[in-house]
Amino acid sequence: MYEIVAFYLFSALTIGLFSVTVMSSNLLYAMTSLAAGMVLISGFFFLLGADFLGAVQLIVYVGAVMALYSFAMMFFDATRDIKEKNTNDALVFLLGGMSALMLVLMFSAPIFSENVQALYPMTEGVGNAQDVGMVLFTKYLIPFEVAALMLLVAMISGIILAGKKMDSSLTEDMDADDEIMIVKDEK
Amino acid sequence: METTLVENLPEVTALGVIIKAIIILAVISALAGFGTYIERKVLAFMQRRLGPMHVGPFGLLQIAADGIKLFTKEDIVPQNANKLIFKIAPAITAATAFIALSSVPVFPDFTIPEMVFGVTIPLVGGVFVPSIASDINIGILFVLGMMAAGLYGPLLAGMSQANKWGIIGSARTAVQFLSYEVVTGLSILAPIMIVGSLSFVDFNNAQAGGIGSWLIWQQPVAFVLFLIAGFAETNRTPFDLLEHEAEVVSGYATEYSGMRWGMFFIGEYANMITVAIIASIVFLGGYDSSYELGWLMIILKISFFFFLMLWVRAAWPHVRPDQLMWLCWKVLMPIAVINIVVTGIVIMV
Known part of the structure; x- marks a missing residue:
């Protein structure tokens, strides 16, 4: 019950925040929602019991987006909106079409989900980090x-x-x- | 997989965790207020002054006076600021500091008694309150990640307030974060390799054999490195570039007043306590739950680290941002890498 509520909460927040990242023409809003979305994605890992990956997601993306901020700070005035230049219609069409195709594939994925099996299921009695290490250093x-x-x-x-x-x-x-x-x- | 600590203890319920969270919030926020008093007194002692003396006995009620001032001060949002981000930023610092505290052991386990003085306690009687609000297996990574996320507070605050001092403060935040974060991770990796776990409880149990088994004797280099990086992580004095008054007015906090500033402040003090707890558990043996005084010992260790931070503030000048980068990337990081390599060779042989 808790997990379903948490999953839908995290999903709604993540999708909402990433849409702000794409739509907003204000630099500060875009970057902040990107960082917040990245942090919230780690919530999914925690829900799935992959604590280690969740913490790694947190650490890696917090640092990465912080570096992005420092570039943004150098090149733009963060308190003003940015005038966007979208001149190439063909490119927009191509990217939009590919995103739509991606979305269709993602939504149709549950049809095939019965065929998907975990190749490396979690080992009982071993921690998360050890599990990741075993797969990483063999396969x-x-x-x-x-x-x-x-x-x-x-x-x-x-x-x-x-x-x-x-x-x-x-x-x-x-x-x-x-x-x-x-x-x-x-x- | 969870609760490696619990063997014959009662089950952890949702109510117990909620009570624990409220206790952490209340006690640490109060400690942040009390911490300012201690800081001013210790600094005054070291500089041969008296410190706060006028409000109450030995100036003890200064905390109450400061609190009233913080809560009632006018809350100003600058005209050209990005108002939403400006308002969110202090909450990020305070919230991440408390989220980080949720997976470190704070105070011992206890069970709320069913009856006190013959009066039955409704609702919460008999509830078991765990020592760690959320005992996850990778506690150290989670706490470090959450404290790192806390630096988004100063960063966003500086960038949103349309003030040049603020921009400099947030640029320094980014510089400081990118410098010390590597050292923190690498320095704490060597003790993790020795213990073979990322759980605070495992660290505590690995050092249960008295002072001789503390990890500081095996890893003195890692201890010093972690302490230095901890000072940078909490913006304490040798590295408090973000709001160094003499250089950038107040850095990221220039435009803040009232309780929004207070939230930055509470976040900073909560982070100091978190770093002290990590250092005490990872290097100095942690708590000993086998007897009553074990918990007093970790509180003494935490207090020592807190005092050390104030001591260093009184004794050392600030460093420049380029000196911090030089220190972290050219001195501390190579030492940390060499320490890891040596530790690895010693473990393998």
Whole structure:
């Protein structure tokens, strides 16, 4: 009973919040509803008994959306609405059509749900984290390693892009200041 | 899978959890008020001042005076602010702080007696109140995640208030969050590897053999790292960049007044208590439920950490944001990674 109420509550809130993310032209509303929606999704994991995944969802997306906020803060005035430019009608049509197709597939999914079986059911007497670990390091070892490799590549490229003048402070070092000024003048 | 603690204790009912939640809310909110008094007194002692003295004996009623002021002050919402977000932001800080407290052990288990002085207690008599409101298996992860979500309060507050100091405050929030979060997670990973569980109860039981079995002796580096990251997590002084008065007026809280500001404040103090509880349980042995004084011991440990935060505030200056980033990414994170590698090798060999 509690679970049904909680499920419908979380569903309604998540769908509502993500629609605000898509529809709103106010940056602050869009980002905040995105963050709140991401946090509420973890509620589904908790309802299904996957506590570990729920907490991971919470930690990962709280951090990720926070990073998104910092970019938004740099580029936009958060208190004003943004003028959106939707010029390409074909693209809108394509994306809209694909979303509609996706929606149809999702709603028709229960027809096939009887054929779906859990390949790796939860082991009794073992914690959530251990269960995830067992699957991750046996069946999904290669995707796991590939993901690790991609993160490593991203980290190295990040360091190379950002680390050219890492030893000198931009605010204290006059040489660095000059360099910025020259670049500005050339523009 | 749930309630690893409970073996021969009564069943946890929904009513018991609700009572527990009310107790946490009431006691921690009151402690936040009392905490300000303690903070002012301790700071005054360390700076050879008297602190609050005029209202009541030893200034004790200052709490009541401050409370009345907070509740009755005019609630101002700036004209150009994004009003909805501006109003929601303080609630995020306070709510997440209390949600985080829902899965740490606060006070021992107890059963409400059926009768007191011959008077039957209606409705709640005989209800068993658990020590952890929601004993989930991955307590530590959940608490850390919830405390991280709490930083959305300052972030949104700063961005919504149409004030340049606020924007700087929220930019610093993002910087601080992205810096310390890595250190918190990595530093607490080494004790988790040793104990092999994410549950606070398992941590407590793993250290049940007296002072010698505390994890701080096996993991001194992780303890220091977690403490430093904890200061950043609760915005305490060496890292209180978000609202450093001397630099950015009041940062994210510049435009707030009255109870909205008070909610930020309660959230900060609740977070301080949560960090103190985590540090006490993970590194300093936690509570000992086998005898009565065990719970007194954890309250003493929590009080020590609370005092430490005030002590550090009196003793150390602030750091700059770039110094914080340098510290977290270039010093603390490599040390934490090395600590994990060494711990892993020691466990495997």
